[in-house]
Amino acid sequence: MAELNKSWILRQRPVGDLKEGDLELVEAPLEPLKDGEVRTRLIYLSLDPTNRIWMSDVDGYLPPVGIGDAMRGGGLAEVVESKFDGLKPGDIVNTGLATWSLYSNLPGEALNALPRLPGVPLTAYMGPLGATGMTAYFGLMDIAKPKAGETVVVSAAAGAVGSMVGQIAKIQGCRVVGIAGSDEKCRWLTETAGFDAAINYKSENVGAALDEHCPDGIDINFENVGGKIMDQVIARLNDFSRMPLCGLISTYNATEPVPGPYSFSNLLMRRTLLKGFIVIDYFPRFPEGIQQMAQWLMEGKIKFETDIVHGLENAPGSLSRLFEGKNLGKLIVQVSEPPEV
Amino acid sequence: MAELNKSWILRQRPVGDLKEGDLELVEAPLEPLKDGEVRTRLIYLSLDPTNRIWMSDVDGYLPPVGIGDAMRGGGLAEVVESKFDGLKPGDIVNTGLATWSLYSNLPGEALNALPRLPGVPLTAYMGPLGATGMTAYFGLMDIAKPKAGETVVVSAAAGAVGSMVGQIAKIQGCRVVGIAGSDEKCRWLTETAGFDAAINYKSENVGAALDEHCPDGIDINFENVGGKIMDQVIARLNDFSRMPLCGLISTYNATEPVPGPYSFSNLLMRRTLLKGFIVIDYFPRFPEGIQQMAQWLMEGKIKFETDIVHGLENAPGSLSRLFEGKNLGKLIVQVSEPPEV
DSSP states (O other), X not given: OOOEEEEEEEOSOOSSSOOTTXXXXXXXXXXXXXXXXXEEEEEEEEOOTHHHHHHSOSOOSSOOOOTTSBOEEOEEEEEEEEOSTTOOTTOEEEOOSEESBSEEEEEGGGOOOXXXXXXXXXXXXXXXXXXXXXXXXXXXXXXXXXXXTOEEEEEXXXXXXXXXXXXXXXXXXXXXXXXXXXXXXHHIXXXXXXXXXXXXXXXXXXXXXXXXXXXXXXXXEEBSSOHHHHHHHHTTEEEEEEEEEOOOGGGTTOSSOOOBOTTTHHHHHTTOEEEEOOGGGGGGGHHHHHHHHHHHHHTTOOOOXXXXXXXXXXXHHHHHHHHTTOOSBEEEEEOSOOOOO | OOOEEEEEEEOSOOSSSOOTTSEEEEEEEOOOOOTTEEEEEEEEEEOOTHHHHHHSOSOOSSOOOOTTSBOEEOEEEEEEEEOSTTOOTTOEEEOOSEESBSEEEEEGGGOOBOXXXXXXXXXXXXXXXXXXXXXXXXXXXXXXXXXXXXXXXXXSTTBHHHHHHHHHHHHTTOEEEEEESXXXXXXXXXXXXXXXXXXXXXXXXXXXXXXXXXTTOEEEEEBSSOHHHHHHHHTTEEEEEEEEEOOOGGGTTOSSOOOBOTTTHHHHHTTOEEEEOOGGGGGGGHHHHHHHHHHHHHTTOOOOOEXXXXXXXXXXXXHHHHHTTOOSBEEEEEOSOOOOO
């Protein structure tokens, strides 16, 4: 009996939080492989806040996923069949923007076999060496341009992007303050990731804590969250501050219009540079970012955590972990067995 | 009898709109002139939206004017007495940040005698060749970096800054759409200043009008106003758009916190560069900007209007013209007679 593919299909646009029935797991025969393509079997599926944007019919940075189409997404996959000269079965690739499917037929030209780095687990390609690591690297280094001695605040600091931002900023000689949603995350930030301070926004007064931990104001706000926390941070920005605008996760499930920050006028008074960015814009520069991050990883200067859920069937139900702040580090669905190291 | 000075003193911080009694016109003897100083008599006082910021005890870009101190401001003045080698009586200078006073003693080192340009009235130094012209020039050219064929929207378009922004953008080959508050202003924008279109926000649906006049979206939003109009513009920004944040005049008289734009998330989705700026940051580069603007002026490529009120005693009462949208072009108080040309 021929093996079947499994894909999550978008059946209806979620209203507010993603609910059962918005997506459906469907089995279908494998599609024939064309010349130039490789068939991949997904090992790790990346779950990211931006997945939720793609399900809504909003004016996002990519068109929304069509109703009846497989959910957009990607991760690490193993080549199982190849009609492309540059890749062979057993190669591990980053699929880029594919779908929430066990098997995918992908153009080989867009893929590279990932090198294995000594002492670095394969999951690093889902974190520091993957899209979230590149988001942190380019957002901080290319937009914010940190200088030694500056104060950097990062929200969703224990998340896949935030935890990298803070550690890269520390390597640059900055004072780093993270905002996260549990004492456990805050401990990880200061004890493992080397942050100077961490603020639990669920139990602390964020404004007062920022005043305490940022006595010289805030030079860089790496924004992942939006909402009231962002408002508090913007109100404390220094002259000529920079604000890479990476995400607004607090608003992605909103069903009503969300006001911008009440401290908006401070962007004028403080002459702040705010720059929205999406990591795909940096795709041509990924090799540069991966090389630098890989070096720091091998030097032990970057720690990372993964939050691994098992089984493609659990992908939609696990996405909420991001919005409820349950994950520490990169949220990944292990779809099939990774290769032996 | 010795001549007396006249100065507007800040007596109390205005709540909302500036009211009678907030400032008081006081006479006092002239102060003795020190070595290195010049005594100037004010000819033209500049009235600008930012004056209102300086009266409030808010976290602005400069400390607020102290209660009991002369109101901050400046304009064109004539040197009437000099203890500084580089300046002589009769020279015309731009005072920079001085006060709302008939006479001022100023350090000569910070001043330059302004050259008279053929065919260009002295008031050009209050507009295209003054702080508002430099605001337009550097905000547009240095931050927004317009490219031919792009669409530029400017709010408060018939004001001193906005009218320059639009004309400079036209020189750069852009499509320019201005937003202003009367049919008379809109006519001036399209018929005299060469804008491609103008929107009367008091009588038109701004969103629909933007859709009509910006069929290819908006590449540059030169923001002077804030509030609901800004919200409509941000919602229509293109990918990789730029937004020099120059002013938020709609909020300066607010007595309650003002929400930021509901379209804030579009700054992320469209990868917008937003940059707050204050023209004083560009002071070292003024010669470059003045040279370029003077050339365009002499070539007849830049038109400008002045709205001249007479008498220092009318300064506070005239400031409201800016907030009520009554002025077309640069609002100036003529404090004493200008020299014969």
